[in-house]
Amino acid sequence: MKKNRRFTTLLNFAITVVVFVLIKAVLAATGDNRAVTNLLTQVCYNIIMVASLNLVAGVLGELTLGHAGFMAVGAYSSAIFTSLVLPNQPWAFAIALIVGGVMAAFFSYLVGVPALRLQGDYLAIITLGFGEIIRVLINTVFAPWTGGGKKMFNIGLYTTFDNAFWIMVATIAVLYMLAWSRHGRAILAIRENAVAADTAGVPVTRYKTITFVIAGFFAGIAGGLYAHSVGVLDPAKFDYNTSIDFLVMAVFGGLGSYTGSVAAAAGLTVVQYLMASLVEYRQLAYALLLIAMMIFKPSGLLGVKEFSSERLLEKMIPAWKGFAAKMEKKLQRRRTNSIPPDIPSYEYDTGKYPVLEMKKLGIRFGGLHAAEDVNISIYEHEIVGLIGPNGAGKTTIFNLMTGVYMPTEGDIELMGKSIKGMPTYKITYEGISRTFQNIRLFKSMTVLENIKVAFQSRMYYTMLDGLLRDTYYDREENGCDERARELLRVFDMEDMAEWNANSLPYGLQRKLEICRAMATNPKLLLLDEPAAGMNPIETQELMETIRQIREKFGVTVLLIEHDMKLVMGICERIYVLNYGRIIAEGSPEEIRNNREVVAAYLGHAVEETQKEGA
Numbered sequence: 001m002k003k004n005r006r007f008t009t010l011l012n013f014a015i016t017v018v019v020f021v022l023i024k025a026v027l028a029a030t031g032d033n034r035a036v037t038n039l040l041t042q043v044c045y046n047i048i049m050v051a052s053l054n055l056v057a058g059v060l061g062e063l064t065l066g067h068a069g070f071m072a073v074g075a076y077s078s079a080i081f082t083s084l085v086l087p088n089q090p091w092a093f094a095i096a097l098i099v100g101g102v103m104a105a106f107f108s109y110l111v112g113v114p115a116l117r118l119q120g121d122y123l124a125i126i127t128l129g130f131g132e133i134i135r136v137l138i139n140t141v142f143a144p145w146t147g148g149g150k151k152m153f154n155i156g157l158y159t160t161f162d163n164a165f166w167i168m169v170a171t172i173a174v175l176y177m178l179a180w181s182r183h184g185r186a187i188l189a190i191r192e193n194a195v196a197a198d199t200a201g202v203p204v205t206r207y208k209t210i211t212f213v214i215a216g217f218f219a220g221i222a223g224g225l226y227a228h229s230v231g232v233l234d235p236a237k238f239d240y241n242t243s244i245d246f247l248v249m250a251v252f253g254g255l256g257s258y259t260g261s262v263a264a265a266a267g268l269t270v271v272q273y274l275m276a277s278l279v280e281y282r283q284l285a286y287a288l289l290l291i292a293m294m295i296f297k298p299s300g301l302l303g304v305k306e307f308s309s310e311r312l313l314e315k316m317i318p319a320w321k322g323f324a325a326k327m328e329k330k331l332q333r334r335r336t337n338s339i340p341p342d343i344p345s346y347e348y349d350t351g352k353y354p355v356l357e358m359k360k361l362g363i364r365f366g367g368l369h370a371a372e373d374v375n376i377s378i379y380e381h382e383i384v385g386l387i388g389p390n391g392a393g394k395t396t397i398f399n400l401m402t403g404v405y406m407p408t409e410g411d412i413e414l415m416g417k418s419i420k421g422m423p424t425y426k427i428t429y430e431g432i433s434r435t436f437q438n439i440r441l442f443k444s445m446t447v448l449e450n451i452k453v454a455f456q457s458r459m460y461y462t463m464l465d466g467l468l469r470d471t472y473y474d475r476e477e478n479g480c481d482e483r484a485r486e487l488l489r490v491f492d493m494e495d496m497a498e499w500n501a502n503s504l505p506y507g508l509q510r511k512l513e514i515c516r517a518m519a520t521n522p523k524l525l526l527l528d529e530p531a532a533g534m535n536p537i538e539t540q541e542l543m544e545t546i547r548q549i550r551e552k553f554g555v556t557v558l559l560i561e562h563d564m565k566l567v568m569g570i571c572e573r574i575y576v577l578n579y580g581r582i583i584a585e586g587s588p589e590e591i592r593n594n595r596e597v598v599a600a601y602l603g604h605a606v607e608e609t610q611k612e613g614a
Contacts, residue, residue: 006328007324007327007328008309008310008324008328009469011309011310011313011324012309015309016169020165020166023040023161023165027040027161037161038229039269039270039273040161040165041159041160041161041164041225041229042226042229042269042273043265043266043269043270044161044164044165044167044168044225045159045164045168045222045225045226045229046222046246046249046265046266046269047168047171047172047261047262047265047266048167048168048171048218048219048221048222048225049067049071049218049219049222049246049265050246050249050250050253050261050262050264050265051171051172051175051218051258051261051262051265052067052171052175052214052215052216052217052218052219052222053067053215053219053246053247053250053261054250054253054255054256054257054258054260054261055175055211055214055215055218056211056212056215057247057250057255058250058254058255058256058257058261058304059179059184059187059188059191059211059256060187060190060191060208060211060212061190061191061192062116062123062208062212063121063123063124064123064124064127064212064243065124065125065127065128065131065240065243065244065247066126066127066128066129066130066131066132066240066243067127067131067215067219067243067246067247068131068238068239068240068242068243068246069107069127069130069131069132069133069134069135069238069243070104070107070108070215070216070219070220070223071104071219071220071222071223071226071238071242072131072134072135072138072223072235072237072238073100073103073104073107073134073220073223074100074101074103074104074219074220074221074222074223074224074227075100075223075224075226075227075233075238076138076142076145076146076152076223076227076233077096077099077100077103077104077220077223077224078096078097078099078100078220078223078224078227078228079096079152079155079224079227079228079233080145080146081095081096081099081100082096082155082156082158082228083152083154083155083156084145088156090156090158093156093158093159093228096224096228097167097221097224097225099224100220100221100223100224100227101217101218101220101221101224102217102220103220104216104217104219104220104221104223105213105214105216105217105220107130107134107216108212108213108215108216108217108219109209109212109213109216111126111127111130111212112208112209112212112213112216113209114126115127116205116208116209116212117205127243128240128243131238131239131240131243132239132240134238135235135236135238135239138235139235146233146235147233148235149235151232151233151234151235152232152233153231153232154231155227155228155230155231155232155233156228156231157228157229157231158228159225159226159228159229163225164225164229167221167225171218171221172258172262174467175218175258176258176306177466177467177469178214178463178466178467180466181461181463181466181467181473181477182452182455182456182459182461182466182476182477182480183207183210183463183466184466185445185449185452185453185456186202186207186453186456187207187211188442188444188445188449189202189442189445189453190202190204190207190208191256192441192442192443192444192445193440193441193442195404195436195440196436196440196441196442197442197453198423198424198425198428199402199424199425199428199433199434199517200428200433200453200454200456200516200519200520201425201428201429201454201456201457201458201520202425202453202456202457203423203425204425210463245268245272245286248268248286248290249261249264249265249268250264251290251293251300252264252268252289252290252293252300252301253265253300253301253302254299254300254301254302254303254304254305255299255300255304256303256304257300257301257302257303257304257305257306258306259302259305259306259307260300260301260302260303260305263301263302264300264301271285304444310324337475338475338476338478338479338482339472339475339476339478339479340479340480340482340483341455341458341459341476341479341480341483342458342459342521343458343521344431344458344521346415346431346523348415348416348417349416350380352416353413353415353416354377354378354379354380355378355379355380355382355414355415355523355524355556356376356377356378356401356412356413356414356415356432356524356556356558357376357377357378357412357413358374358375358376358377358397358401358410358411358412359375359410359411359412359413360373360374360375360409360410360411361373361374361375361376361397361400361407361409361410361411361412362374362407362408362409362410362580363396363400363405363406363407363408363409364408364409369580370393370396370580371393371396371397371400371580371581372409372580372581373409373410373581373582374397374410374577374580374581374582375582376397376575376582376585378524378556378558379556380556381550381554381555381556382556382557382572382573383546383547383550383556383557383559383570383571383572384556384557384558384559384571384572384573384574384575385558385559385560385561385567385570385571385573385574385575386558386559386560386574386575386577387560387561387562387564387567387574387575387576387577387591388576388577388578388600389578389600392577392578392579392580393577393579393580394528394560394577395437395528395560396580397577398434398526398528398560400412401427401432401434401526402424402427402428402432402434402526403419403421403422403423403424403426403427404424406420406421407420414427414430414431414432414523414524415431415523417430419432425457428457428520428522429457429520431521431522431523431524432522432523432524432526433454433517433518433520433522433524433525433526434517434525434526434527434528435510435513435514435517435526435527435528435530436513436528437528437529437532437560439506439509439510439513440513441501441502441509441512441513441516442501443500443501443502444500444501444502445500445501446497446498446499446500446501447488447493447496447497447498447499447500447501447504447512448481448484448485448488448497448498450501450512450516451484451487451488451515451516451519452480452481452484453516454516454517454519454520455480455483455484455519455520457520458520458521459476459480460476461473461476461477483519484497484519485497487515487518487519488515490515490548490552491511491512491514491515491545493508493511493512493515496508506533506534507534507535507538507541510530510533510534510538510542511542511545514527514530514545514549518549518553518555522555523555523556524555524556524557524558525549525555525556525557525558526558526559527546527557527558527559527560527561528559528560529560529561529562530542530546530559530561531561531563531566532562539563539565539566542566543566543569543570546559546570547570559571567588568588568592571588572587573585573586573587574586574587574588574591576591576594576597576600578600583596583597583600584596584597
């Protein structure tokens with residue numbers, strides 16, 4: 001079952017209160033020294049900036065080079081609100097921060113929608129350009145309100161260490177709770193392997209955009225705190241170098257670790273303050289520090305690790321673990337029925353339609369005809385093989401079926417309904433799931449989490465439910481945990497549920513990928529060379545697994561495979577592809593004796609198979 005975390009949450013809050021009280025005591029001992037107070041306030045909004053950047057660059061895995069631009073939007077929006085809309089009203093500060101966050105989120109959406117659909121480094125280039133465009137707009141179009149190049153003065157000094165600290169705490173808490181939800185799993189899956197996440201039912205572009213907007217919102221909040229801390233805004237402050245400073249902090253702490261973001265932002269902000277009089281040497285020191293980090297600890301201070309008060313106290317106090325377990329039990333909510341992920345009901349006329357039918361399917365890549373006039377029909381509960389020499393277009397056919405490629409000719413029907421043009425995650429929802437020729441697991445996640453990602457399209461609690469940790473969140477997460485363990489039990493992998501996926505032997509990684517595909521509750525399972533790299537014993541176990549899947553789940557299977565023993569031993573029908581065209585179709589015996597197939601592909605392999613089978 002999913003572990004209850006209420007006592008841990010209360011413990012972390014208590015530790016946070018203690019830290020706050022200690023800092024206030026130190027400030028009181030210094031006579032509330034203004035310089036020290038301002039430095040600590042700066043640490044707080046820098047932590048928010050670095051944590052929000054880490055959400056995109058570390059957790060999502062997308063490089064952005066213009067994060068200071070979103071900070072600028074938040075800073076100027078909130079400053080205009082308190083200076084022009086509701087001047088001299090300290091209570092308006094809270095609203096101004098929200099306004100700054102919303103405006104930054106809006107601009108994040110405008111930038112993210114086109115950029116996040118592209119592959120490679122386009123996001124970094126576009127955000128870099130956005131940061132410069134924002135500065136130009138501040139100096140020109142919005143100059144009547146921002147002061148343009150003359151700076152914006154007389155901004156109310158409403159930011160204090162107290163409110164900056166607790167806003168920073170709330171930000172980190174929200175980002176942590178987001179990570180421990182179905183939405184957080186989806187974001188991590190995209191970072192690990194976007195293609196696999198898509199085929200597991202995760203709407204990749206949507207989640208990339210949501211993540212980018214959330215990061216922009218918190219950058220806007222940080223900008224509002226900054227504006228009302230310094231009282232003066234200069235567009236030059238939000239240039240390319242500022243974005244790089246925040247990126248350096250994120251990399252230094254460890255991309256993917258919020259604890260690292262807190263430590264690096266705090267430490268490097270203090271270093272900047274101490275070296276303020278040595279401006280010419282500060283950039284050199286930064287560069288040397290980053291080079292040393294890349295050489296000696298390329299993953300950053302903490303990599304993807306997080307601080308755990310539980311682990312620390314368990315090491316310091318031997319009896320702590322038992323005490324914590326008792327407290328967790330006392331704070332546990334009254335047991336309610338769990339809500340498992342939906343199991344779809346695929347209803348269609350089996351006498352009229354096959355499970356899947358390709359009609360004159362084809363695709364061109366420029367002048368290359370990768371597939372042409374492909375006609376394949378797969379019926380209820382069949383195990384069908386798709387074979388052919390390397391380069392024949394087999395994986396291309398799988399990519400066409402799963403929406404990775406758009407057909408240029410023909411149509412694909414799933415249970416009588418055309419799926420041509422559907423995005424991959426919707427095709428998964430409609431009933432097709434697949435594995436890959438090269439294993440695509442979410443390797444930094446556990447075996448259990450890999451399975452849970454595949455339930456994404458069958459779970460319904462909202463992001464707000466996840467942040468509030470309400471009863472509906474608990475019920476769905478408990479149901480998800482139970483269903484995932486049941487599925488792992490079917491595949492004899494329940495004992496490995498908490499193992500890291502990357503630590504599994506090769507054969508078990510293949511098995512886990514099939515298990516994850518089955519978690520989407522498909523009607524048709526596509527296996528792309530599932531026996532590749534397996535020894536004879538593992539191949540035999542795979543054959544039994546495929547049969548078990550068909551018998552237990554009533555799934556139809558289409559597999560690509562070069563191991564002729566496996567294909568001939570398990571498939572009821574076989575299609576043979578050569579140069580993008582189907583050249584034969586029939587039973588294993590018919591394919592074995594087809595001269596065109598022998599000439600194109602099987603050759604001596606068939607003769608050896610026949611001798612061994614004799």
